[in-house]
Amino acid sequence: MFETLMDLRVQLQTAMIVILFLAALRWGAVPEKLVAGLLAAMIVFHVGYHSLVGGAIVLAGVDLGHVAIDLALLVALGAVALHANRVYPLWLTAAQLISVFSYAYRYLDGEGQLGRGPYDVMATLPFYLCVLFAWVGFVRHVLRRRHHGDYPSWSAATAGRHRDGSVRN
Amino acid sequence: MGEIVSACESALQLNDVFENLTDKQHEVLALVGDNFTSKEIAYELGISVSAVNQRIETVRARAGSLSRLELARAYREFLQEQDDEQTQRREEAEEGSSTAPVTREQDPAPPGADADELTGEPDGACVDDAACHDCERWPGRDLAAGQLQIVRVQPPSAQAERAAVGLGGQRTVRGGAGALAGTLRGRKRTPGPVPALLDGHNARLGRMAAIVVIAFGLLLVSATGLGVLHSLAELF
Numbered sequence: 234m235f236e237t238l239m240d241l242r243v244q245l246q247t248a249m250i251v252i253l254f255l256a257a258l259r260w261g262a263v264p265e266k267l268v269a270g271l272l273a274a275m276i277v278f279h280v281g282y283h284s285l286v287g288g289a290i291v292l293a294g295v296d297l298g299h300v301a302i303d304l305a306l307l308v309a310l311g312a313v314a315l316h317a318n319r320v321y322p323l324w325l326t327a328a329q330l331i332s333v334f335s336y337a338y339r340y341l342d343g344e345g346q347l348g349r350g351p352y353d354v355m356a357t358l359p360f361y362l363c364v365l366f367a368w369v370g371f372v373r374h375v376l377r378r379r380h381h382g383d384y385p386s387w388s389a390a391t392a393g394r395h396r397d398g399s400v401r402n
Numbered sequence: 403m404g405e406i407v408s409a410c411e412s413a414l415q416l417n418d419v420f421e422n423l424t425d426k427q428h429e430v431l432a433l434v435g436d437n438f439t440s441k442e443i444a445y446e447l448g449i450s451v452s453a454v455n456q457r458i459e460t461v462r463a464r465a466g467s468l469s470r471l472e473l474a475r476a477y478r479e480f481l482q483e484q485d486d487e488q489t490q491r492r493e494e495a496e497e498g499s500s501t502a503p504v505t506r507e508q509d510p511a512p513p514g515a516d517a518d519e520l521t522g523e524p525d526g527a528c529v530d531d532a533a534c535h536d537c538e539r540w541p542g543r544d545l546a547a548g549q550l551q552i553v554r555v556q557p558p559s560a561q562a563e564r565a566a567v568g569l570g571g572q573r574t575v576r577g578g579a580g581a582l583a584g585t586l587r588g589r590k591r592t593p594g595p596v597p598a599l600l601d602g603h604n605a606r607l608g609r610m611a612a613i614v615v616i617a618f619g620l621l622l623v624s625a626t627g628l629g630v631l632h633s634l635a636e637l638f
Contacts, residue, residue, distance in 0.1 A: 315609050320596055324616055334617075382449060385448070389441070390601045
């Protein structure tokens with residue numbers, strides 16, 4: 234059972250992201266759509282990169298294509314996290330930060346003295362966490378809207394535009 | 403003269419429109435009256451800008467497509483009128499409570515007053531001056547014997563009391579739309595999804611710090627989990 238799950242984990246992960254994306258398009262607000270869209274785009278770019286290069290571009294044990302994709306995702310998720318009127322993008326960005334730092338870890342440990350295990354965990358686990366956090370955030374958004382009605386997608390505090398320059402909470 | 407009459411008519415129509423608004427529309431209009439922008443209202447009430455605009459447009463359509471500025475002015479005037487009426491009513495109630503809260507049937511109750519009205523009539527004994535030492539308080543004491551008069555005894559209404567202490571409920575449109583606007587400021591908003599620490603001053607800095615803290619926390623949890631798994635694998 235566990236082995237089957239491990240074998241199918243990529244397909245399961247892709248399916249979860251596709252379902253989340255479609256659900257976000259239907260019931261989500263802009264931040265949910267953006268987050269789900271970014272995760273879906275990452276899958277597309279990842280597949281496209283390997284198809285285009287026909288393998289991987291590796292430097293000192295680090296896949297440069299993955300670094301570029303993960304960095305781009307970190308920046309995009311960070312932008313959403315800083316401006317959205319939500320908490321869960323912070324968790325996604327934190328997980329993605331771990332993923333990006335795993336490349337530095339791998340690069341600095343060029344000789345492989347520290348072993349590949351921690352690197353693999355740091356590189357792969359965060360993306361599963363991202364999918365989990367995105368789902369949790371989406372469900373919480375839907376429940377919140379059902380109970381309290383519509384609420385702003387973006388934080389007025391980080392937008393920095395307020396009457397008399399004050400921030401209301 | 404015709405202009406004055408039509409102005410009066412339109413003011414009355416507007417009052418009718420305002421009196422029949424829903425609570426949510428009153429909430430939005432109270433802030434429109436304070437010259438808040440739609441975005442600010444959305445933030446204040448914790449709803450989307452489109453929901454705010456939709457409510458304003460609904461009222462505007464009913465009010466004869468007034469501009470937002472005119473609508474704000476008209477609503478302010480409406481609230482002012484409601485406040486004046488309420489103050490007047492409170493003064494009357496205070497005056498009434500200092501003596502006996504008894505009014506004649508001919509003096510109609512204020513519209514919307516929801517007090518329980520006790521309808522009674524002076525008993526036969528009260529017609530006789532000698533039999534009732536408090537008869538001077540009956541307004542109909544000088545009526546001819548046998549002539550009945552209906553009087554209404556109005557205890558101070560619960561609604562008026564609520565309005566007087568600033569707890570005007572949401573359904574006080576006729577008697578307390580002003581109170582609604584007044585209490586709007588003080589009412590507890592639905593808590594936002596983001597804690598105040600991440601949504602106040604230095605929100606960006608707070609959020610960046612939160613990201614780093616969460617990342618360290620996740621690493622710590624992952625490392626601990628892996629350590630436990632490793633230990634368990636060694637045990638079995």
